[in-house]
Amino acid sequence: MKEYRTIHEISGPLMVVEQVSGVTYDELAEIELPDGTTRRCKVLEVNGDKAVVQLFESSAGINLKDSKIRFLGHPLELAVSEDMLGRVFNGMGQPIDGGPAILAEKHLDINGLPMNPAARDYPNEFIQTGISSIDGLNTLVRGQKLPIFSGSGLPHAQLAAQIARQAKVLDGDSKFAVVFAAIGITFEEAEFFISDFRRTGAIDRTVLFTNLANDPAVERIATPRMALTAAEYLAFEKGMHVLVILTDITNYAEALREVSAARKEVPGRRGYPGYLYTDLATMYERAGRKLGQEGSITMIPILTMPEDDKTHPIPDLTGYITEGQIILSRELYRRGILPPVDVLPSLSRLKDKGVGKGKTREDHAPTMNQLFAAYASGKEAKELMTILGEAALSPMDLLYAKFADEFEKRYVSQGGEENRSVMETLDLGWDLLSILPKAELKRIKQEMVDQYYPVKN
Numbered sequence: 001m002k003e004y005r006t007i008h009e010i011s012g013p014l015m016v017v018e019q020v021s022g023v024t025y026d027e028l029a030e031i032e033l034p035d036g037t038t039r040r041c042k043v044l045e046v047n048g049d050k051a052v053v054q055l056f057e058s059s060a061g062i063n064l065k066d067s068k069i070r071f072l073g074h075p076l077e078l079a080v081s082e083d084m085l086g087r088v089f090n091g092m093g094q095p096i097d098g099g100p101a102i103l104a105e106k107h108l109d110i111n112g113l114p115m116n117p118a119a120r121d122y123p124n125e126f127i128q129t130g131i132s133s134i135d136g137l138n139t140l141v142r143g144q145k146l147p148i149f150s151g152s153g154l155p156h157a158q159l160a161a162q163i164a165r166q167a168k169v170l171d172g173d174s175k176f177a178v179v180f181a182a183i184g185i186t187f188e189e190a191e192f193f194i195s196d197f198r199r200t201g202a203i204d205r206t207v208l209f210t211n212l213a214n215d216p217a218v219e220r221i222a223t224p225r226m227a228l229t230a231a232e233y234l235a236f237e238k239g240m241h242v243l244v245i246l247t248d249i250t251n252y253a254e255a256l257r258e259v260s261a262a263r264k265e266v267p268g269r270r271g272y273p274g275y276l277y278t279d280l281a282t283m284y285e286r287a288g289r290k291l292g293q294e295g296s297i298t299m300i301p302i303l304t305m306p307e308d309d310k311t312h313p314i315p316d317l318t319g320y321i322t323e324g325q326i327i328l329s330r331e332l333y334r335r336g337i338l339p340p341v342d343v344l345p346s347l348s349r350l351k352d353k354g355v356g357k358g359k360t361r362e363d364h365a366p367t368m369n370q371l372f373a374a375y376a377s378g379k380e381a382k383e384l385m386t387i388l389g390e391a392a393l394s395p396m397d398l399l400y401a402k403f404a405d406e407f408e409k410r411y412v413s414q415g416g417e418e419n420r421s422v423m424e425t426l427d428l429g430w431d432l433l434s435i436l437p438k439a440e441l442k443r444i445k446q447e448m449v450d451q452y453y454p455v456k457n
Contacts, residue, residue: 001070002021006019013059014052014055033067040092041056056218076222079093080104080230085204085206089226114286121143122143123141123296127169129166136364141298141351144287146300147302148327155328155416156328160302162416175240176242217258217259253272253314256272284318327341332408338415373443411429
């Protein structure tokens with residue numbers, strides 16, 4: 001391992017090292033300070049005999065003349081083993097829960113390898129989250145990427161914790177695990193996640209990575225890749241069904257922008273680097289199922305839309321790469337509806353693949369369509385009522401308006417602790433549809449209406 005004393009300059013988190021040889025892009029390096037302490041960094045750029053490296057910690061106190069740098073010959077790696085379950089790590093994969101270090105079965109490059117498209121299997125199995133507005137209407141399918149679009153101040157952290165606690169595959173014998181990565185969050189939020197998982201016992205099947213807001217930006221870029229590396233190990237080497245929850249992708253993109261600005265790269269939309277789409281895709285595309293493999297990775301990235309703007313680059317690009325989105329509504333949140341999922345603009349593009357006979361129940365798809373249609377009609381009727389007054393509405397319009405209110409109050413709203421099975425969700429859907437006369441249920445076959453429509457006293 002060669003050591004160099006040729007650090008030429010430091011600019012923020014970046015350093016230029018001269019007269020180097022055999023150094024490669026993304027290689028890990030260590031800087032040794034005169035007092036013997038070491039700091040880690042990675043190679044960002046190599047040009048001739050010059051290398052630009054980026055520090056994972058602060059550059060304060062580094063003396064150019066007396067500090068040494070050595071290149072380690074491999075990229076950033078994560079030590080993995082099944083002992084990771086139930087443990088809490090920092091953003092660089094080091095345990096911070098007071099427990100012993102992980103006895104590594106192997107060390108894996110955190111950048112992973114892209115999944116061969118020909119080896120991908122199509123997602124088609126239902127995952128139950130226990131949340132009606134997702135299970136019933138925007139179903140999550142094993143191997144899918146389904147982001148949650150939120151706004152600042154909305155309870156996406158509570159929703160993420162609830163999904164992590166409640167999610168499961170329905171064939172009870174499958175091994176299920178959750179990998180949870182919190183990116184650029186406050187200390188209070190990190191404590192909320194850790195204590196919530198411990199309180200409910202969900203920590204036993206969870207691997208938790210926490211990167212705090214005061215940690216270096218470059219660590220923030222590594223954290224989601226650490227989580228995905230752990231997920232790939234558990235899914236494809238240990239045959240587990242893994243749900244990966246990443247929150248908050250907006251903090252990740254901000255860190256990417258900060259690093260890009262430090263490297264003096266030409267900015268793209270809103271100052272984000274032009275390769276933001278490619279960078280997000282390298283993370284999101286690590287989810288999925290492989291042919292002939294038992295395990296799978298399902299991903300829920302959570303991002304807060306700056307100024308609640310769906311056209312902002314981060315949600316916009318995420319929407320292109322993933323299969324749908326769950327959108328949280330500020331208006332529903334103000335009215336005390338939790339979780340405040342805005343059903344109509346939300347979409348799971350794979351929902352039809354994970355429902356039906358043998359997966360959930362044969363009436364799932366038609367009732368899903370009928371509930372969407374009835375809720376949309378009810379919202380329209382309520383808007384008309386606001387403009388024209390209640391007297392201008394027909395009796396049927398009033399029924400639809402009543403349906404919309406009941407739907408929000410009983411179906412969408414369920415609080416942070418209620419865990420509904422998919423059968424309870426489907427039965428609740430029928431109970432709400434019974435507000436409308438049978439003749440209005442035009443999207444459901446007559447024999448299903450006869451079988452499931454509740455008989456009211």
